[in-house]
Amino acid sequence: MALIKPFRAIRPACDKVAFVASRSYEEYNQDELNAVLRYNPFSFLHIINPGFKFSKSVTGQERFKLVKNRYLEFLEDGIFLKDEEPSFYLYEIGMGDFKTLGLFCATSVEDYRNDVIKKHEDTILKREKLFAEYLQTVGFNAEPVLMTYQQDETISKVIDNEVSKEPEYDFTTTDKIRHRLWRVYDEKTVNHIKKAFEGIDSFYIADGHHRSASSNLLAENSEKANSKHSGGEAYNFFMSYLIPESEIKIFEFNRMVKDLNGLSKKEFLVRLDTHFRIEKRDDDVYKPSKKHHFSMYLDGDFYSLYLRKKIYNFTDELSQLDTQILYKTILEPILGIKDLRNDKRIAYGYGKYNLIVMKDSIDKGEFAVGFGMLPITIDEIKAIADAGLVMPPKSTYIEPKLRSGLTIYEL
Missing domain, CATH: 3.30.1760 (Conserved hypothetical protein from pyrococcus furiosus pfu- 392566-001, domain 2)
Structure with a gap:
């Protein structure tokens, strides 16, 4: 039984979302990165490249602290706003003939530990520790873990009903990809979605093994440091984007x-x-x-x-x-x-x-x-994960690739 939770996302103001949302940092070459940072003051890239403000290259804890400062500035300037009610967020990405529709939510580190959330890749402990340290310092998570689940009729009906409504965001980026997002905060619908996902036996990590492992490490460290740990703290969960198996594309x-x-x-x-x-x-x-x-x-x-x-x-x-x-x-x-x-x-x-x-x-x-x-198939990925085995590195390139800065989960 899988546990998911709504959360109060930090999100871009509607009139700025198209300028804020960015591709993953690794996808930009240096010229592109410099152009965005120079001409788009709203880009999320300013947060994760905080040294640009000072024309300085920064690393380690110095960078982490400056990331937090840039993030706080985006909040102070009204570029980012925090939702009042815990919500689920439906997010559709349209790329030509291919569309994927999934759910931003908080998933449980307990499910990760108990193999309800299944893995198929090894992680490197050094990278786990580094990202856990980053999360601890900055206090937020802007990079969701991409996970799949077996198609479920009940979940599909609820989601289809919600996306028939007017979206909160509807914009197209310069790579001709259309992005639409709906916020689901009605208590009855939220509970309906939570209950429907309880019928899902397993989630399979498609992209984000290091992010999920680092979130688990952060939770372990935070629990040790918190004498009043209850299990309900934000660090016991991490942001994920859940999509049905049929809506994932796998390349070799x-x-x-x-x-x-x-x-x-x-x-x-x-x-x-x-x-x-x-x-x-x-x-x-x-x-x-x-x-x-x-x-x-x-x-x-x-x-x-x-x-x-x-x-x-x-x-x-x-x-x-x-x-x-x-x-x-x-x-x-x-x-x-x-x-x-x-x-x-x-x-x-x-x-x-x-x-x-x-x-x-x-x-x-x-x-x-x-x-x-x-390409490897989703059935092969599931078989490897179910058997507790690990694929060789670079076995799959998976889409969709998610924009950074659309929804942020505060720790």
Whole structure:
């Protein structure tokens, strides 16, 4: 049984929301970032880049304290306002033919600990501690965890009824994405939504494993420091965006490796032949059409690699993932890449035209070989999470990507 709670969000004033909402900080190149900071005084980027005000680069605790100061200034200036009633927030993102409609709410660290909220990725303790320290200092969370749940008719009916009403926000950003948000604060409807979600057995983290792990660590630290801890404090919850499984889009990451680990091209192909049937495609761009099929670009030619299933040993859900197969048959034993997260010899790419980008990078000599595969499915993600297993890094690129600064959860 999943627990969700409404919360009193800090939100942009309606006339400023289109200027406040920003993409994730990592999505901006330096020129874009500087332009936004220079010409848009309302952007949420001013909060998370507080040193811009002083033309200074700041890090660590100094940055965290300045983030809090910029946040307080946005509140003082009326750019941000706090809702009077605890609310749920329905948020729709429209990208061409693709739309996703989900719910901003507070989810429970207890559910995270008890595996009601399920994970499929490992986290790095250093990053967990750093973000927990950040949350402790700034006192707010503006980055929701993206989670999915199995489609539920009762939940869908309630949500469909609410979005038939006039939205609180309705704006389009410069990347031609339409954003609409509805605030649900009627007590009867709020309770109806809470009750409906109690029928959901599990949430699955799609994006935000470090954010959820850091929120859990913050809750542990706060509980130890609070002699009057009751379990109802804000730090016992973290902001999430919940969407049905059908409204998530999953893309693959390609892998590019800088060298052949001392092997010649012929030696490398012979080694590959152990686990794969290899067909040369010349310079025709080849994208796999089935699971356990891979594309490879090497020395000016594309190849198709078909896994020899009688040779490869399927032992559990993880062993059936294409990213794991690629790691266990090629990247680790042949190319000598053991640490997929930190090895400087491997890089990752995603996107509609990434096979072309991969080809261009290899043709320029930046990499020696590249591999492509089909996206992992939501059923595979769930199977891994249910089995308590962990996917290799960069197994999935997931949309929607949420705007920062639309709803803020105060700790």
